[in-house]
């Protein structure tokens with residue numbers, strides 16, 4: 001069965017051009033970039049090129065780019081660094097809807113004596129900047145807020161948040177794992193100190209990430225040892241994946257217009273048709289700024305896992321929240337924080353598109369999903385009650 005892959009916020013296909021770029025760095029050009037000889041030197045040159053390509057996508061300088069092993073590592077490293085830079089400061093601010101890479105770490109830190117504030121979001125999943133302004137103080141070491149939410153695609157007003165935070169002397173980090181490559185970012189005109197990204201969300205392989213660290217931002221490494229990454233992340237570089245990341249960023253720059261145009265149009269059509277064909281649906285975060293590739297649709301009186309299984313039988317891959325929380329019976333922490341009623345939160349499905357999504361993929365969902373929902377609703381006691389109304 002040919003898969004209809006609409007789960008690109010969980011992970012993306014490695015672009016063939018990215019794979020071709022990295023391929024020689026396994027069996028042929030396998031030198032260590034730190035070696036003095038020509039064989040390592042030629043790899044170092046490619047790693048430098050990758051750094052410049054990532055920097056160009058972000059509007060950053062090459063020496064502001066630190067390669068890591070994943071988005072999670074970048075998030076962890078940013079927060080830990082800030083706490084080491086300001087040992088006297090004991091307050092951290094984040095939000096209730098962050099990815100576990102940030103949220104779990106902050107909750108662990110709160111058990112170790114740090115004061116952690118998790119900002120609320122409104123019904124659209126949006127932040128209240130006045131709340132941030134009120135809560136950030138001289139004791140705040142770092143504020144970490146995501147650029148765009150992985151479940152709903154909701155985009156936070158990150159530049160405004162960063163400016164508020166910088167006025168109070170705290171460091172500002174953003175998890176931009178879902179934003180990079182989908183919406184334009186420009187670090188040259190930004191107040192952000194640190195920013196995380198992850199290769200596998202933008203058509204590079206899994207297991208490579210980046211932490212952007214603004215020039216002049218004090219930084220303490222999480223991994224110590226060798227002098228790699230100018231002492232900011234020890235460990236022999238994952239050269240092939242770094243080179244892949246560079247190529248993926250170069251391609252992302254070229255595809256940004258596709259995201260804003262063709263991908264957004266497909267997403268909008270999917271949303272329009274599904275809400276017209278299926279009664280009692282709503283778009284989570286539908287009233288605010290969102291990523292062009294993501295839709296989270298809540299359907300009352302059905303259960304997300306059931307929908308996913310029946311879609312999967314038709315070859316359609318979607319998700320009922322974040323990959324890490326599906327499998328548990330708890331509704332998503334993101335939808336709960338938004339106050340989505342329990343009956344809708346459980347029936348929420350996320351479709352996330354990419355440059356490889358076609359109109360046929362969208363047509364398939366529009367054809368297959370409405371009968372699946374009617375069938376599930378006719379089986380559920382709540383659904384039957386609703387259908388009989």
Ligand SMILES: Cc1ncc(COP(=O)(O)O)c(C=O)c1O
Nearest residue numbers: 070071072099101150175177198
């Ligand atoms: C918003 C967000 N942050 C962080 C991560 C973690 O990235 P990685 O899988 O590279 O560790 C993900 C992906 O699951 C994500 O969606």
Ligand code: FES
Nearest residue numbers: 150322323324325
């Ligand atoms: S680990 Fe990726 S969505 Fe949670």
